[in-house]
Amino acid sequence: MTHRQTRTRNRPRPSTGQPRAASAGVLPGRPSPRDPAVLSRLAGEVAIRTFPARQRDQWRRQIYEQMLVTSRCINGPNFQKVAADDVARMIRMYDDRFFEGRILSAASAEGISFHLSSRMTSVGGKLVTQYPEGSYDGRRQFELVLSSTLLFQTFEDVSRPIEVAGCLCHDRLEAMQRIAEHEFVHLIEMLIWNDGNCSEARYQSIANRYFGHTDYQHNLITQRERAAVRFNIRVGDDVVFFHDGHRMQGRVNRITRRATVLVPNPAGQKFSDGKRYSRYYVPLERLQKR
Template structure:
């Protein structure tokens, strides 16, 4: 079991050292802003953490494999650790633990200016936010390996996260698509809006905001109908492409 315990000063120093080392090693990320990212970047960052915080404990003691993946669909969680449910019954060398990162949070990090805490720690740039999210996932990895299950609501997890990384919560406050749509583009569910579609300007209403905005556009031949029998077609529109309707009259 991993018994390291660091004080806050030491944690900040190690985290900042990893930021610098990572920018030297990463093929895509050469500054604190994240414009491009690949699974290889997460692998490099993970290995740096194993080296700097865990004295290569995972590399030297875990015979299984790690997989790193990216998702553009994650709209709430910024990170996820996936482990086979029957990890205890499998041969350790056959176990694959996957860390998946929700990349949009980091691409969009700079779009809103406000505090962006991750696990109750103030982040100062997108790369640091990614590091904090990965730190959280590393705690899941440790719990999965040693206890075969993991929950960031549990006391055991909280102790690991606090001892290793000084985390005192399991939540992030990184801007979500919905918040960016609202704050930066002033878009809300129910707004009447226009957008360009195949050289036409369509007018509709925002029905939902996830990765993109869901816009219902009135159309006699539409596939969707409301209670009154009005028909609509559904479009998924990037929030940056939406224009608010001008108030007429």
């Protein structure tokens, strides 16, 4: 599946072309928001720098091992808990090794946060860029988000080889690293060039030279695949389930964290087939195929 970037922003205001005043509260030693000199130096470096595979793999392994030691939640390669602090810690480790801490320093001057989402059921991660001042040339706020749902569904109850960004992953922590690397490259592009797309040459060049990525997609275990493999349930199947003690019959319309089942109901919502249904959101394990 395609690993996508999501960007949101307010409607831009035309740039006045006037110099922007330095933002109050910028810490000593930290660059000003969107400092042209800082971003220009980063652009020149990111465009050409290459790491030997041995050095790259050594740093990635160091990050893997340090996450196991320093995290309060990640207690093993196939951890059962993870926190937003773990995402921030992992990205910081990458920045310290590959960029001497300069990417997050520049991003923090504008605003950056890290999150986990249980609602992302098809993409492994996303970078959201917002423009709170309403200007495309103004200060930005970055949000780097990883999908906890896909992480926990992978290396769980469906067994097959897992690849992220063209890299074979042996456990959940390695998969988390590859997704974090992918989103970190999105952050780098947006920070420096205010634009980016993982299907284009510049992104893929950076991801390959820094992290050895050979693809921009992942094949993590989605809930739809899990439904088919574990429960033999697919979109369009007729199913039976119990709700408040009543036996219900319907058809699977969608599969995300739960299955959306449409049950015929004369008083329900009218759908495109001209019939009326009530929606039920049912855990997969409660469905029986008719």
